[in-house]
Amino acid sequence: MTTVDLLRVPTAGPEDTGATRALAAAGHTTADLLAVVGKTEGNGCVNDFSRTLAAARWEPLLPPETVTVFSGGTEGVLSPHVNLLVADPGPHPGHDRGLVGAAGRTRALAPAEVGREPQLTAVREVVAGLTARLGLTADEVDLVLVKCPLLTSERVAACRAAGAEPVTEDTYESMARSRAAAALGIAVALGECTPDEARHALAEGERGGRGGPAEVWSSRASASAGAELTDCHILVLGTSRAASGPLRAVHGTMRDAIDLAALTGLFEQVRAEGGEVVQVFAKAEADPAGTVRGARHTMLTDSDLHSTRHARAAVGGLLSALAGHTALYVSGGAEHQGPPGGGSVTVVYRVPPAAGLA
Amino acid sequence: MTTVDLLRVPTAGPEDTGATRALAAAGHTTADLLAVVGKTEGNGCVNDFSRTLAAARWEPLLPPETVTVFSGGTEGVLSPHVNLLVADPGPHPGHDRGLVGAAGRTRALAPAEVGREPQLTAVREVVAGLTARLGLTADEVDLVLVKCPLLTSERVAACRAAGAEPVTEDTYESMARSRAAAALGIAVALGECTPDEARHALAEGERGGRGGPAEVWSSRASASAGAELTDCHILVLGTSRAASGPLRAVHGTMRDAIDLAALTGLFEQVRAEGGEVVQVFAKAEADPAGTVRGARHTMLTDSDLHSTRHARAAVGGLLSALAGHTALYVSGGAEHQGPPGGGSVTVVYRVPPAAGLA
Amino acid sequence: MTTVDLLRVPTAGPEDTGATRALAAAGHTTADLLAVVGKTEGNGCVNDFSRTLAAARWEPLLPPETVTVFSGGTEGVLSPHVNLLVADPGPHPGHDRGLVGAAGRTRALAPAEVGREPQLTAVREVVAGLTARLGLTADEVDLVLVKCPLLTSERVAACRAAGAEPVTEDTYESMARSRAAAALGIAVALGECTPDEARHALAEGERGGRGGPAEVWSSRASASAGAELTDCHILVLGTSRAASGPLRAVHGTMRDAIDLAALTGLFEQVRAEGGEVVQVFAKAEADPAGTVRGARHTMLTDSDLHSTRHARAAVGGLLSALAGHTALYVSGGAEHQGPPGGGSVTVVYRVPPAAGLA
């Protein structure tokens, strides 16, 4: 069980690793890093080289067990930045709980496994292991962040050369299938659905149709796909009563992309505890029904701009106004990461020590 | 002076003129229409044929004096719709004021005049005339909506063939210059700057640089450019003490794209009067400084997606959540229509009749 | 059997119907028009309103039996224009053959029928009927041009509301499925495959995978999809020994997007007959294998720009250089309209009368 701190540091570009200076200024070294979680300014889609560039620059600086999660797409007001998740054991007197975290990786996945049950299973096992290692119950987990692979034209061809048909030959669609498999693995690990429901939902999605039953989803999952890796990078965060630290998290669910009530509820809880928002992790997507509260949206018929870019921009605009800053982690494509058209939201916040506890 | 009603009607596509049924259901004919103000689902840029399509379908149905203003771009959650501004003289007992409106057109502008002083002057004169016709003081004007021309490759070539250099040869940039000229014409007409300040700001903008002094802007201007016209279509709305009607408007200014305080203030004023929001008209843009509250944004370095699309998506996401619906009029490119990076906002709302007045 | 002429007229925009003046100058009226076949300057994808705009302007001018085929996308050097196919019975002495044409429509297709066997069958029947009406053998047909419907978010929702699952919920992908069904209908009608092979290929494609067996395709099919119609518009052209006229056509197949040999062969045949190229109709697509002659292309991993836009630009650049002008009909997405990565090509040309025949 590792109490963690979160340093949110702006970047001048995907190649900018200057955040290591902020790390040092906070008294840490890269050996303390559990994860580097960044928003980079590519298109967030298949050919987003900003993610690969960030990974290429960061990974040589990191211990082998530290994971990177770079999520592309800072549409609208969103600001490129990195979140450094650092082990910060304290002591932090005056706190009756604290944010804890752990990171891990699945094995590398073959192209034919992407978006299918082997990926689901691999993610589920790592999430379960990390949760156990943190001593958290499933309910105490506030966020499971996953970076998972996608299929490029080359991986599609490799898959077929190996005699198997990939989950899809559409490279953009492969991102959705990979996110879905990861999210369902999380949902099973956190007891939000049964293995059978997850398998069924995954198979439904592969057959096309609606991407599986709407009711099967995790309220803590945040998965994003990229061409820069072939395994899955996983970070689990939770608020533990066995830990003591100034950071905490709450999580909730946006029912749709304009669910102000859900967000207001979370922000009010933070304020009620005297907290200050450190970071928001949110998923966003175009409602697959083509409407938001009954009114038609055009995200799914816009052939110039993929729907995940639309969704990040819109939800990012809303969250930035509520948070008062724009360096937020908003990720697009929320398959099984909230109800259709909505998405999971986790707010990490800092509270002052309580007099009675200090 | 014409008391007006506003009917907000969803559209199934740019070509959809079915809103005439809603008009009839409300007891009106097209003869009552001052203006048809729509959001259409194109890219909102130079080659946005959704605006031309909407105009091509609507204009044969309308009296010659009715103006159309189609603003392209429903990025993110925004929903395509039309706003029908109809003369609705009443009587509407129980109201000590009411929303009034008038519409007009400038003469057709030559390509060399677009984005330059002749356009500024033409807009200023029509706005002044419409304001006078409505018996409004400049302060009582809540919104001046303008649809103005842009330069296509053909118009650039025609300009040069006529021996003149256009304000810019960059067709996308010509939209900004045209909006700027229109907005500065409005600012002069409403006494928000002097003619000299406006001229200077326009010349500054043409020379490149920052688009003119940041301090010269109108808080009521909303201009959008399109290839579908060569004159400017203008609609003036204001709240008049000499009128009596259920609609009113308030206007304000977003200082930046996440100015929640400004919006909350406007929405609270509506609520304080017992009102219900009918429509929001807002301008949005990428802050030309490249930052929002000190944090870098990427809207001006994204060569795949023009900044006006980013801005509409982000501000549209915020406004939709506050308004509770997505069929809002959010228009991109706010040159002199609010401070740099911000934009003008007008909320039209409906109040019940007051017992004492009825 | 109708001998036809082809007038190729540039357009100033999708809304430009000024080609009627060229029609009149050639001694024709709109009553002589079999078809208006245009390239319009939208994105050629789902939200291409340039097609709808062109149709909205042209259709009121046309007799009910005249069909329109507007294909979006003039990427690269391609130039927007219309091709007017007019009945021109002559007499045209001095020709031992001539280009003949006929046009028709299928019934309107329900959303659930798009991209499936009912569409294939409907197209097949109309093509067979038109071919018979022209007195052509299948081999004499040089081009079957089809405009077919696609699925928007609204049509997907309508389909599901009616209890059926659409062929795909991805609106861009629905264009490919619709083109495939139309092309396979043509292939069956022209005897290029058996009904069973076509059905099998269509089913394969719907299951994802490779879009069906590569070997099933028509060398004369050119299908493009659009949101502006729900039936299929069909034009059949062929060179008939029973007709006498100055126009002829040859058709061939590009094996890949840089198949210079195939094109050179066609152009040389034209020259050998003393002919002058009037128009080229070509299909283009990204090779689904992700390579061109073994070298990787990036059209299928570019999430900013759909592959049909890439393909039109590249093939349009090549064909324009060979033809010496840029107002060509190059259409993207060649499912079953040539081998994978290639496409059908038809050259219409004009020959002088032969002395011995005149």
Added chain:
Amino acid sequence: MTTVDLLRVPTAGPEDTGATRALAAAGHTTADLLAVVGKTEGNGCVNDFSRTLAAARWEPLLPPETVTVFSGGTEGVLSPHVNLLVADPGPHPGHDRGLVGAAGRTRALAPAEVGREPQLTAVREVVAGLTARLGLTADEVDLVLVKCPLLTSERVAACRAAGAEPVTEDTYESMARSRAAAALGIAVALGECTPDEARHALAEGERGGRGGPAEVWSSRASASAGAELTDCHILVLGTSRAASGPLRAVHGTMRDAIDLAALTGLFEQVRAEGGEVVQVFAKAEADPAGTVRGARHTMLTDSDLHSTRHARAAVGGLLSALAGHTALYVSGGAEHQGPPGGGSVTVVYRVPPAAGLA
């Protein structure tokens, strides 16, 4: 004077430096590398991180004096690859001439210098120096390849913070201004225009207008801009009678984007010498007049897709068909690198040794 070889190696992605294996297989080490010249698969515009990624991977492997030139954009059929320019002194008996090359860098340019005379001068000086070092006359130079900086939002802001106005605040337009300054520096160095003509053309371009007089251009210049550097990387290639090697080059000029005659001429010259094409370096651009041979193109009014992407796709399609392969160096934006709408073309080819000379 260094005789050079050119190895053209496909890449699996911008991060792929596996071409070092081909280098070794050819008997070379990275110490022999004059330059790594690659086409990477980004958008070729401001936010093209594929270039930065390639540079980040390659530069640690290279000697300090080796330059990199990564040009983004493999639209259409173009295939990502690198060209390794290696010193290959021979002996190569049997050749009465040979391709020679040299590479260098300018000093880093301040943001206010980009696109202005200091950049022109810096490029001119380095080109003149490299040409002299190679013992080439200006006429013997076949290609000057330049990678030059652009302005990002941050550089624009830095410029203004330093009290200077940048050449433009439009980041995409800054690429054009930077290419223009580099090209004019080359033109002066090669005696293709006078310093005064170059200065005048540059100033014209900065004032907007047509980007300077059309007649001032270099037939050997190929400049591309990127955010990944602040100096200019320069490679000069020429065919020297004082060298002996199997490679040669010819250069020419496309008068427009479909100038088949110019290309045919070059390819025929290669064939006449018994040569085999190794690589083609070409510039491409949208004709600023908005037309190609009198027919309207839409590259300058397409707000979804920048004109350089259109141009690369179209010219790349044509050149690939002529060359028979798609791994060509086609770069977009040809300001002063050929006549307006055209571009410079250099063909590098290999000839067998001549019996009489061996």
